[in-house]
Amino acid sequence: MTDWDAIVREFGPVVWRTACRLLTREADAADCFQRTFLSAVELDAAEPVRNWPAILKRLATARALEQLRSRYRESRRAAEFPDELPADPTAPDPLDLACGGELAHALRQALSAIDAQQAEVFCLVCVEGFTNAEAAVALGVTANHAGVLLHRARAALRERLRAFDPSREHFSGGHS
Amino acid sequence: MSDQNSKPTPDPLDQAAGALREAPIPAGPSPELTAATVAAIHNRLAGAVPVEQVRRERRRRIMRYASFTTAAAVILGTAGVLWFGGSSAAAFQKAIEKARRAESVGYTQRLAVEGIPEQVEIARIRGEEFRIEDGDGTRARIANLRTRKAVFLDADRKLAQFVDLPAGREAPPGLLEGLNKLAGQDGEKVGDEDVAGTRATKFKLKREEPKGGAEEWFVWIDPKTGWPVKMQSTGKVALTQENGQEKMVPYTLTLDKFEWNAKFEDKFFSLDAPAGYKSVKGIAPPVIDLPEGKK
Numbered sequence: 001m002t003d004w005d006a007i008v009r010e011f012g013p014v015v016w017r018t019a020c021r022l023l024t025r026e027a028d029a030a031d032c033f034q035r036t037f038l039s040a041v042e043l044d045a046a047e048p049v050r051n052w053p054a055i056l057k058r059l060a061t062a063r064a065l066e067q068l069r070s071r072y073r074e075s076r077r078a079a080e081f082p083d084e085l086p087a088d089p090t091a092p093d094p095l096d097l098a099c100g101g102e103l104a105h106a107l108r109q110a111l112s113a114i115d116a117q118q119a120e121v122f123c124l125v126c127v128e129g130f131t132n133a134e135a136a137v138a139l140g141v142t143a144n145h146a147g148v149l150l151h152r153a154r155a156a157l158r159e160r161l162r163a164f165d166p167s168r169e170h171f172s173g174g175h176s
Numbered sequence: 177m178s179d180q181n182s183k184p185t186p187d188p189l190d191q192a193a194g195a196l197r198e199a200p201i202p203a204g205p206s207p208e209l210t211a212a213t214v215a216a217i218h219n220r221l222a223g224a225v226p227v228e229q230v231r232r233e234r235r236r237r238i239m240r241y242a243s244f245t246t247a248a249a250v251i252l253g254t255a256g257v258l259w260f261g262g263s264s265a266a267a268f269q270k271a272i273e274k275a276r277r278a279e280s281v282g283y284t285q286r287l288a289v290e291g292i293p294e295q296v297e298i299a300r301i302r303g304e305e306f307r308i309e310d311g312d313g314t315r316a317r318i319a320n321l322r323t324r325k326a327v328f329l330d331a332d333r334k335l336a337q338f339v340d341l342p343a344g345r346e347a348p349p350g351l352l353e354g355l356n357k358l359a360g361q362d363g364e365k366v367g368d369e370d371v372a373g374t375r376a377t378k379f380k381l382k383r384e385e386p387k388g389g390a391e392e393w394f395v396w397i398d399p400k401t402g403w404p405v406k407m408q409s410t411g412k413v414a415l416t417q418e419n420g421q422e423k424m425v426p427y428t429l430t431l432d433k434f435e436w437n438a439k440f441e442d443k444f445f446s447l448d449a450p451a452g453y454k455s456v457k458g459i460a461p462p463v464i465d466l467p468e469g470k471k
Contacts, residue, residue, distance in 0.1 A: 033213060037216070037217055157189055
């Protein structure tokens with residue numbers, strides 16, 4: 001029988017980090033945290049889990065992306081902007097940090113707008129550090145399929161982050 | 177080739193992913209969140225069929241909404257349609273005054289949401305104190321909206337989960353404010369019906385929601401006492417689907433077995449853990465869906 005007390009205590013920090021990275025608001029992260037473990041309970045009931053950290057990161061990513069989609073859908077309706085964490089005062093360059101924060105915010109928004117599975121693969125590989133093969137196992141798809149999803153995710157996200165592309169800015173500003 | 181040209185152009189997508197990886201993470205999870213999550217898991221495991229547990233959880237969230245936020249609306253709705261004879265306007269004003277003087281109320285409520293089995297709960301309200309019990313007595317939620325303290329009791333597991341209610345969430349609108357809002361509305365008399373042996377007058381009232389949509393209320397009034405014996409509202413409520421998306425679905429909330437100005441024993445509203453219960457400090461609400469306009 002699964003020792004849930006031990007699993008929550010051991011892997012809670014992993015889930016918390018994943019949730020906070022994508023959601024930034026602590027209240028949303030707490031919600032995501034609980035939903036992740038409740039999803040894990042259902043998954044574990046269907047088949048025994050062999051790699052808890054990977055599964056929990058995947059579930060936390062999926063739940064956080066669901067919340068992001070819901071948040072931005074709501075914010076579009078209410079014309080409100082999502083809260084961000086305050087800038088880290090220990091960061092070496094406040095300007096870089098501000099740019100990074102803006103980029104991270106734009107990426108969160110872009111992730112909420114693209115295909116859900118593509119967004120999940122991108123987060124697992126490019127944010128959580130999974131290999132394509134590990135992401136494929138976590139998602140239950142082939143490695144080739146994971147690669148295709150990642151390629152499409154990057155293309156879709158790049159399209160949405162075009163405003164941050166310095167080469168595009170240089171071209172249009174310097175040579176037109 | 178200039179130094180500027182020799183540098184590779186940074187990929188904004190990779191930069192953004194890096195920014196996300198290095199985003200500051202607040203300390204956590206808190207011990208309270210961890211404890212509440214473990215408690216939620218054990219609650220989930222207490223059921224035999226996972227899918228049914230998911231549905232029950234969703235139903236509970238709606239009932240939590242219906243209990244804590246609609247309870248006051250029940251009183252307000254009642255105030256809007258009580259009938260004491262005479263003109264509608266005069267009856268309405270009398271009804272408001274009588275509702276303002278009501279010190280307590282107990283009732284049974286049944287919530288039917290499309291796609292989810294009906295759930296029955298027993299509610300007791302005394303001023304700003306609430307006690308909402310599952311029909312089978314296995315769970316109870318007791319709250320004091322003045323102190324914003326609450327306790328969730330699970331009889332099966334002998335568990336008492338203590339929570340602080342965040343400001344602005346799960347709080348019914350002030351009774352006085354709500355009554356003022358309802359001033360000027362009339363209930364439409366639509367006939368007479370027997371309700372549990374009482375010949376009652378049935379009224380209809382439509383309440384517009386602040387952000388669109390409407391609730392339709394039917395209220396059965398005992399003309400001899402002026403108190404309602406049954407109330408029913410229909411409308412739509414936000415229901416989180418299994419894919420995490422919200423969907424507005426129709427619901428019917430029926431309230432009957434009213435006890436107006438009941439003298440409830442203090443024990444019903446005690447925020448102490450019953451003897452033999454394990455106390456856990458939790459967060460509130462772990463997950464809750466509120467319909468549009470209620471958040």
